Amino acid sequence: MTVLVVTNDFPPRQGGIETFVRSLCDELPADRLVVLAARMPGDTQYDAELPFPVVRDRTTMLLPTARVTRSAIDVMRRHNADRVLFGAAAPLGLMGPALRKAGAKRIVAMTHGHETWWAGVPGPRQALRRIGDAADTVTTVSTWCEQQIAKALSEKATIRRLTPGVDTTRFYPGCGGEQVRKGLGLEGVPVVACVSRLVARKGQDTLIRAWPRVLAEVPNAVLLLVGGGPQREQLTRLAETMGVAHAVRFTGAVPWAEIPPYVDAADVFAMPCRTRRFGLEPEALGIVTLEAAATGKPVLVGDSGGAPDTVRHGETGYLVDPYNPVAVAVRLVSLLTDPARARAMGAAGRDWVADEWTWQQSGVTLRDLLDV
Structure with a gap:
């Protein structure tokens, strides 16, 4: 089994979600992991030092278009991936049904904060509902986020808490x-x-x-x-x-x-x-x-x-x-x-x-x- 991570939020760009997604990658077997990410300055040098492959799309922003969906399916097949993790559920999770048809046995769609406004706006709310229905699990980072996002999901959707962690070997009293x-x-x-x-x-x-x-x-x-x-x-x-x-x-x-x-x-x-x-x-x-x-x-x-x-x-x-x-x-x-x-x-x-x-x-x- 191999996990495909599909994300716009990945280093070398800095940010909370980027750190979250990158750190979760360290918790998965490196020889059973491949990442599909957006292109950004400095990515070639950064990716060369990673213990797992990163496929960079030609664009600087992944969107659930037909072309990007085909690209994700191609990466799945080349790396024999049968698990999919969307680094941010909205909007990339809309590719879920196509990746399921292509052989994904488990799909996890992570939410952070921006999906909460999707849950409250007509149109995006329906899109978030489709994302939830296509995934095996939608994850949330906090109690409040879960309460907001749950309102938009159907009864068949499963919600679980998946929070960022803290590296206590970096953050400790007396660390500089x-x-x-x-x-x-x-x-x-x-x-x-x-x-x-x-x-x-x-x-x-x-x-x-x-x-x-x-x-x-x-x-x-x-x-x-x-x-x-x-x-x-x-x-x-x-x-x-x-x-x-x-x-x-x-x-x-x-x-x-x-x-x-x-x-x-x-x-x-x-x-x-x-x-x-x-x-x-x-x-x-x-x-x-x-x-x-x-x-x-x-x-x-x-x-x-x-x-x-x-x-x-x-x-x-x-x-x-x-x-x-x-x-x-x-x-x-x-x-x-x-x-x-x-x-x-x-x-x-x-x-x-x-x-x-x-x-x-x-x-x-x-x-x-x-x-x-």
Whole structure:
């Protein structure tokens, strides 16, 4: 038996879904795996170092067209693949019936976050229903995503939870934070870090609006915003307007491989993510929050979509109203001014992630779903 992974979300492009799909590949037998992916800059060099073959389509975006479907069937036949994993159910899962006819014995369609709006819009909703009917299993990353997507699926569809894992050998207390602090001149300074792309959904502006109240209680505290993105200029102007520009540090984009030390550099991790665009743009899960917990940091996360699954409120951190800077500031101050409690929450988070959020557990689930 060989597994064909069909996906647009694969390295060398960086992102949460790309990391998810790539890490799941490591949980499958390399000699029984082939990936069909979109073309992107740097893919030839990246693919050459992998222990399994990757077939790159001639386009930069796979769509369930007749040509791409024929290409997927051709890859199936050349590699004797009889299991199919769609890295993202919508829209690639629409190829399911054709791949089934071509010999696929098991089909698993992964959902992440964008499928939740498919579930609520006529047209896409019917397409998602067809995807569910064609697959043996549709997977979801969080409780909230499952609730939303289930509304669009028929009674014959099967839903299972398949979450990303956390590599606790990369994210652990002391994984390089001291060096980052030294390099940024933050030694001995209370640091709250948000590690994420600078986009409106992640709520970095809420942190900046909360910062005057934080500084009133913790005068030397620094807000460290790690990542690049389209909101950089707006956030910079907001920090100036709020009078906290001196206490907000922007690192710019950081390569994925170098992220753990930046998380480790924080005393508190905060990402007050929020749902936007009338509910069509939620936070599906937020694996970076779990990575921060694995690094032994107390976490503060916004109540959006599936984000509540990444924190045990009052035990590993706090769930907050992402539209309320005052409430965010109160929680941040409570953690910064009570280091013992913050450390206890961080330790509890580390234990929780190590017990329940490993890639090994995700791999067991995936192999069961594919019957590998």
